[in-house]
Amino acid sequence: MMSSATAIRQPDEMRPLSNENIVEVRNITKYYGSDIHALDSINLGFPTGQMTTLLGPSGCGKTTLLKIVAGLLEASGGEVFVKGEPVTGPGPERAFVFQDFALLPWATVLRNVAFGLELTHKPKAEREEKARHYIAEVGLSGFEQKYPHELSGGMRQRVGLARALAVDADVLLMDEPFSAVDEQTRRKFQEDLLHLLAVEKKTVIFVTHSIEEAVYVSDQIVLLSPRPGRIHSIIRPEISRSKSPDDIRRDKNYLDTVEEIWSDLRKYLD
Amino acid sequence: MAASDNPNSDLKNVTLYRVLSIIGVFVLWEIGGLVPISVAFPTFSSTMLALFEMTADGRMIRAFGETLQPLAIGVLISGGFGIAIGVGMGLNRLFQWMGEPIFVVLQASPVAALIPLITYAYGIGLTAKTVAVIILASPIIVLNTYKAVRNASPTLIQMSRSFQGTRLQEIVKVIIPNAAPVIFAGLRLGVAAGFIGVILAELLITPTGLGDIISYHRSIAEYAHMYAAVFSIIVFSAVMVGLLEKVETNYFRPEKKKGQ
Numbered sequence: 001m002m003s004s005a006t007a008i009r010q011p012d013e014m015r016p017l018s019n020e021n022i023v024e025v026r027n028i029t030k031y032y033g034s035d036i037h038a039l040d041s042i043n044l045g046f047p048t049g050q051m052t053t054l055l056g057p058s059g060c061g062k063t064t065l066l067k068i069v070a071g072l073l074e075a076s077g078g079e080v081f082v083k084g085e086p087v088t089g090p091g092p093e094r095a096f097v098f099q100d101f102a103l104l105p106w107a108t109v110l111r112n113v114a115f116g117l118e119l120t121h122k123p124k125a126e127r128e129e130k131a132r133h134y135i136a137e138v139g140l141s142g143f144e145q146k147y148p149h150e151l152s153g154g155m156r157q158r159v160g161l162a163r164a165l166a167v168d169a170d171v172l173l174m175d176e177p178f179s180a181v182d183e184q185t186r187r188k189f190q191e192d193l194l195h196l197l198a199v200e201k202k203t204v205i206f207v208t209h210s211i212e213e214a215v216y217v218s219d220q221i222v223l224l225s226p227r228p229g230r231i232h233s234i235i236r237p238e239i240s241r242s243k244s245p246d247d248i249r250r251d252k253n254y255l256d257t258v259e260e261i262w263s264d265l266r267k268y269l270d
Numbered sequence: 271m272a273a274s275d276n277p278n279s280d281l282k283n284v285t286l287y288r289v290l291s292i293i294g295v296f297v298l299w300e301i302g303g304l305v306p307i308s309v310a311f312p313t314f315s316s317t318m319l320a321l322f323e324m325t326a327d328g329r330m331i332r333a334f335g336e337t338l339q340p341l342a343i344g345v346l347i348s349g350g351f352g353i354a355i356g357v358g359m360g361l362n363r364l365f366q367w368m369g370e371p372i373f374v375v376l377q378a379s380p381v382a383a384l385i386p387l388i389t390y391a392y393g394i395g396l397t398a399k400t401v402a403v404i405i406l407a408s409p410i411i412v413l414n415t416y417k418a419v420r421n422a423s424p425t426l427i428q429m430s431r432s433f434q435g436t437r438l439q440e441i442v443k444v445i446i447p448n449a450a451p452v453i454f455a456g457l458r459l460g461v462a463a464g465f466i467g468v469i470l471a472e473l474l475i476t477p478t479g480l481g482d483i484i485s486y487h488r489s490i491a492e493y494a495h496m497y498a499a500v501f502s503i504i505v506f507s508a509v510m511v512g513l514l515e516k517v518e519t520n521y522f523r524p525e526k527k528k529g530q
Contacts, residue, residue, distance in 0.1 A: 090432045106523045
């Protein structure tokens with residue numbers, strides 16, 4: 001697995017729905033108003049249990065694509081399939097982690113984490129027990145009764161992650177979850193996230209503009225080109241996850257993949 | 271908000287400074303009365319004596335009883351309907367377009383000039399005074415509520431939707447608590463405006479309650495009594511506004527209790 005640097009395959013136009021992809025998007029097109037063409041017929045599969053990153057320069061429509069998959073935005077054309085079924089709105093099999101956390105400022109950490117369960121009318125005792133479990137999972141035990149304004153940015157995002165984990169969705173959708181936290185917190189968070197996902201067995205769709213982050217956390221990287229957003233290429237960084245985080249960051253494969261993506265993307269910056 | 275090792279000593283200091291500020295105003299008032307700034311400007315101590323005298327003989331309590339009736343009815347109507355109308359306008363474009371012009375015009379109009387007109391429609395009784403309170407209090411409550419609801423955080427709304435929240439849950443659990451600080455600011459301003467309305471009505475329509483005490487003692491040049499009535503209104507109004515703040519932090523925004 002370590003020999004080939006990266007395997008690049010072009011997106012084929014019409015792949016059949018397959019069992020290995022928990023989420024598939026077909027011919028997704030999005031216009032904002034009449035003149036802004038954000039996404040142009042995107043066809044993409046998200047393999048079950050894997051971490052797929054949407055990567056690209058700003059304006060390539062990566063957050064738009066994520067919100068369409070989440071059912072928070074309506075596509076102008078095309079379809080989204082979750083477990084083989086077409087979906088048009090949000091559903092219990094998908095949970096969203098927001099860039100700016102989206103925590104209720106008037107609710108404690110406990111209620112924020114349990115909020116997804118509160119909306120689906122789970123009994124209070126059950127939802128609080130679940131919330132406490134995931135608060136511990138993300139390393140926030142002891143902060144249950146704090147309010148968001150008493151936490152640091154990194155801790156707030158852990159609350160956002162715990163809330164998404166608590167509803168027990170199969171797919172986590174993460175919109176630049178670390179962009180609002182500082183670099184040290186970000187690295188620690190990436191490591192914790194990988195560890196947590198290995199335990200929880202989730203499929204993750206992750207939006208980022210950081211190449212290093214994408215290569216570090218992903219099984220599959222989808223490079224999007226801007227205006228209109230199209231799939232430029234799909235990269236599978238073949239990096240062994242058994243190594244320590246520091247060794248991965250020094251790994252030749254890791255560095256080569258980062259370099260390759262950078263040389264691909266820089267042409268869009270002129 | 272100052273960071274301190276011991277939050278308790280910090281809190282004590284805040285109370286101390288607040289008390290000092292109030293005492294400072296009373297001292298300046300006493301000096302102003304002793305100078306005197308005007309023959310119609312009594313000292314703080316004589317005002318307090320007059321207040322005590324009128325409270326002891328029951329005049330003050332009867333006056334409050336009369337004044338509070340139209341005020342309480344008016345504020346309850348303005349608060350209840352005002353928040354309902356404001357929420358409706360914030361959630362629904364059609365309500366917004368229909369309601370906005372009425373309340374903006376009402377807020378901008380010189381209501382004191384309208385009060386004599388109220389007597390043509392509603393006479394000189396309780397109804398007329400209640401209407402005066404509503405006209406003054408409701409626009410600010412409606413407009414604050416509507417703006418707060420309209421500007422509810424779009425990310426929080428998306429969050430609620432992403433976890434399958436229904437529209438009703440979105441309104442009750444996200445939009446209204448999110449708007450609560452601005453709605454309560456509107457309510458506080460509305461209560462203060464309602465006070466203006468009821469006193470104006472008592473001065474301009476028929477002299478009853480506190481308005482009667484003010485105009486009667488002014489006419490016989492007992493300025494200490496007049497000021498005592500004005501002082502009691504200010505204190506009462508401040509207490510009401512403080513109570514509203516308590517309701518807000520206790521039931522809607524508990525995080526503010528810690529943030530102060």
